[in-house]
Amino acid sequence: xxxxxxxxxxxxxxxxxxxxxxxxxxxxxxxxxxxxxxxxxxxxxxxxxxxxxxxxxxxxxxxxxxxxxxxxxxxxxxxxxxxxxxxxxxxxxxx
Amino acid sequence: xxxxxxxxxxxxxxxxxxxxxxxxxxxxxxxxxxxxxxxxxxxxxxxxxxxxxxxxxxxxxxxxxxxxxxxxxxxxxxxxxxxxxxxxxxxxxxx
Amino acid sequence: xxxxxxxxxxxxxxxxxxxxxxxxxxxxxxxxxxxxxxxxxxxxxxxxxxxxxxxxxxxxxxxxxxxxxxxxxxxxxxxxxxxxxxxxxxxxxxx
Amino acid sequence: xxxxxxxxxxxxxxxxxxxxxxxxxxxxxxxxxxxxxxxxxxxxxxxxxxxxxxxxxxxxxxxxxxxxxxxxxxxxxxxxxxxxxxxxxxxxxxx
Amino acid sequence: xxxxxxxxxxxxxxxxxxxxxxxxxxxxxxxxxxxxxxxxxxxxxxxxxxxxxxxxxxxxxxxxxxxxxxxxxxxxxxxxxxxxxxxxxxxxxxx
Amino acid sequence: xxxxxxxxxxxxxxxxxxxxxxxxxxxxxxxxxxxxxxxxxxxxxxxxxxxxxxxxxxxxxxxxxxxxxxxxxxxxxxxxxxxxxxxxxxxxxxx
Amino acid sequence: xxxxxxxxxxxxxxxxxxxxxxxxxxxxxxxxxxxxxxxxxxxxxxxxxxxxxxxxxxxxxxxxxxxxxxxxxxxxxxxxxxxxxxxxxxxxxxx
Numbered sequence: 001x002x003x004x005x006x007x008x009x010x011x012x013x014x015x016x017x018x019x020x021x022x023x024x025x026x027x028x029x030x031x032x033x034x035x036x037x038x039x040x041x042x043x044x045x046x047x048x049x050x051x052x053x054x055x056x057x058x059x060x061x062x063x064x065x066x067x068x069x070x071x072x073x074x075x076x077x078x079x080x081x082x083x084x085x086x087x088x089x090x091x092x093x094x095x
Numbered sequence: 096x097x098x099x100x101x102x103x104x105x106x107x108x109x110x111x112x113x114x115x116x117x118x119x120x121x122x123x124x125x126x127x128x129x130x131x132x133x134x135x136x137x138x139x140x141x142x143x144x145x146x147x148x149x150x151x152x153x154x155x156x157x158x159x160x161x162x163x164x165x166x167x168x169x170x171x172x173x174x175x176x177x178x179x180x181x182x183x184x185x186x187x188x189x190x
Numbered sequence: 191x192x193x194x195x196x197x198x199x200x201x202x203x204x205x206x207x208x209x210x211x212x213x214x215x216x217x218x219x220x221x222x223x224x225x226x227x228x229x230x231x232x233x234x235x236x237x238x239x240x241x242x243x244x245x246x247x248x249x250x251x252x253x254x255x256x257x258x259x260x261x262x263x264x265x266x267x268x269x270x271x272x273x274x275x276x277x278x279x280x281x282x283x284x285x
Numbered sequence: 286x287x288x289x290x291x292x293x294x295x296x297x298x299x300x301x302x303x304x305x306x307x308x309x310x311x312x313x314x315x316x317x318x319x320x321x322x323x324x325x326x327x328x329x330x331x332x333x334x335x336x337x338x339x340x341x342x343x344x345x346x347x348x349x350x351x352x353x354x355x356x357x358x359x360x361x362x363x364x365x366x367x368x369x370x371x372x373x374x375x376x377x378x379x380x
Numbered sequence: 381x382x383x384x385x386x387x388x389x390x391x392x393x394x395x396x397x398x399x400x401x402x403x404x405x406x407x408x409x410x411x412x413x414x415x416x417x418x419x420x421x422x423x424x425x426x427x428x429x430x431x432x433x434x435x436x437x438x439x440x441x442x443x444x445x446x447x448x449x450x451x452x453x454x455x456x457x458x459x460x461x462x463x464x465x466x467x468x469x470x471x472x473x474x475x
Numbered sequence: 476x477x478x479x480x481x482x483x484x485x486x487x488x489x490x491x492x493x494x495x496x497x498x499x500x501x502x503x504x505x506x507x508x509x510x511x512x513x514x515x516x517x518x519x520x521x522x523x524x525x526x527x528x529x530x531x532x533x534x535x536x537x538x539x540x541x542x543x544x545x546x547x548x549x550x551x552x553x554x555x556x557x558x559x560x561x562x563x564x565x566x567x568x569x570x
Numbered sequence: 571x572x573x574x575x576x577x578x579x580x581x582x583x584x585x586x587x588x589x590x591x592x593x594x595x596x597x598x599x600x601x602x603x604x605x606x607x608x609x610x611x612x613x614x615x616x617x618x619x620x621x622x623x624x625x626x627x628x629x630x631x632x633x634x635x636x637x638x639x640x641x642x643x644x645x646x647x648x649x650x651x652x653x654x655x656x657x658x659x660x661x662x663x664x665x
Binding site: 321336337338339340342343350352371372374375376377378379380 | 382383384385386387389391422425427428429431432452454463
């Protein structure tokens with residue numbers, strides 16, 4: 001990955017429904033069109049961001065559940081990613 | 096439970112109306128369709144979240160009353176959970 | 191009372207119009223349908239709540255006037271209570 | 286007065302138009318229906334309120350001009366009072 | 381002047397168009413109906429106001445330009461004044 | 476200039492299109508009616524303004540680009556000026 | 571470049587679609603009309619901006635992805651630039 005997100009931002013790659021089923025996570029009906037599970041591929045430095053201290057709690061490789069209303073989508077080398085603030089990540093799915 | 100909520104977030108499992116009656120808590124008419132009682136199944140680390148200090152006051156196993164307008168719903172291994180900020184939890188029902 | 195409100199929240203029990211008259215407090219016409227006087231039945235710990243220091247100024251047994259637009263209503267063992275933030279309490283009626 | 290307002294709140298008693306004229310204060314036309322002059326009858330403790338330091342600048346007996354859009358009205362022993370935040374008081378009329 | 385404004389508030393007396401012309405200040409067409417020049421007649425103590433430090437930069441007698449959308453108007457002994465926050469004052473016209 | 480802006484405010488004099496062309500700055504079509512280039516003619520003291528520290532980064536004589544949606548316009552001795560907060564200044568054009 | 575952006579602002583020059591393809595970054599359909607990739611040409615000093623500490627994380631020459639809803643466009647010596655706050659920059663594309 002050649003992208004370094006700024007501040008409290010995180011780059012994630014959405015995990016499609018098939019993979020989601022394998023990990024045992026199934027999303028409720030209303031959310032099916034837009035999956036909420038993803039893998040972290042890059043994290044910002046955190047620290048002082050806009051005058052507030054932000055502690056980064058996720059790391060590259062983490063599986064996360066994220067709020068589908070946050071973030072910007074970009075395509076890099078043909079793969080779609082989402083850049084969002086860490087606060088839009090709800091939880092880490094521990095293995 | 097294999098989910099670790101971030102920051103000041105808490106994962107809860109709603110308690111259905113039948114169980115609610117047993118513990119002596121009955122919700123008023125207007126709120127009946129969407130129960131507000133739940134059990135805490137996972138809690139975030141708290142600490143500095145978005146530049147503000149958050150102290151976690153609930154623990155796994157606590158019975159709580161929560162504001163029905165907060166939180167995101169997810170289904171894990173066939174069970175529905177709600178991930179919400181601790182501030183959306185109104186009170187702990189002490190046993 | 192088996193409910194412990196979180197942070198700066200307080201649990202109150204509304205006092206009906208008849209009792210209100212006895213204590214000498216009468217509410218103006220516009221507010222008559224929804225009495226604003228209540229008794230405190232449980233208080234949160236205060237301290238650091240959402241990054242701000244909150245000092246609890248009310249105690250169990252206090253008679254209070256509260257803003258009728260704040261709070262959530264719950265019924266416990268057949269009795270209705272309101273859970274609200276201390277900031278929605280306007281004043282303590284001293285005896 | 287048997288009411289102790291919380292935090293940065295103040296209890297005031299409005300002064301009717303007749304008295305207002307005596308003190309030499311006359312309000313402009315647009316504000317005539319709702320007088321803005323009052324006497325302070327009780328003050329909160331100030332200090333740390335909702336995480337911010339508030340210094341109380343008014344005292345019982347002060348004549349004040351207040352913003353007519355703030356505050357809650359209550360009737361105690363047949364007398365109407367207004368409970369408002371000190372910040373809704375514009376100025377003290379010094380004698 | 382027998383009015384002491386609270387906190388970061390200032391009492392000003394508007395200067396009519398004729399006087400304005402004398403001091404060399406002329407306001408653009410759109411603002412003509414509501415003059416923006418005034419003289420300071422009383423200032424609050426500043427200090428800690430609503431948890432934030434406010435430093436008073438104007439003094440009684442200063443000629444100021446103020447934002448016409450801020451402030452409350454009152455009439456004292458037949459004279460109209462405006463009570464506004466210091467932040468609604470744009471600049472001091474130095475003599 | 477006989478105007479001293481308060482706090483983080485700055486007084487600027489807009490530079491007309493002809494002069495703008497000379498300095499090599501040309502604004503895009505959409506902004507042509509309302510030029511965004513100006514010269515600083517007076518600056519506030521900065522310091523603590525409304526509880527936040529503000530550091531003044533511009534000085535009298537600086538050429539600046541400013542956001543056309545901020546500020547108040549005044550005419551002094553027949554010349555039009557704009558009083559705006561420093562934060563509405565986007566950049567200094569260095570010579 | 572003869573422009574020094576104030577505070578936490580950054581001046582960027584958008585990179586057209588052709589160049590974007592070369593670097594391997596392709597934006598999704600919805601964003602095609604308004605490219606989001608750019609090169610940093612000037613950065614502000616950061617430090618205390620509007621009372622909050624801002625740490626500048628980008629430098630002149632960086633390739634960045636930025637939020638297309640932030641910033642002001644200006645044309646200097648015939649070239650179009652965008653002045654935006656660093657927080658509107660999502661990520662740096664590392665070479």
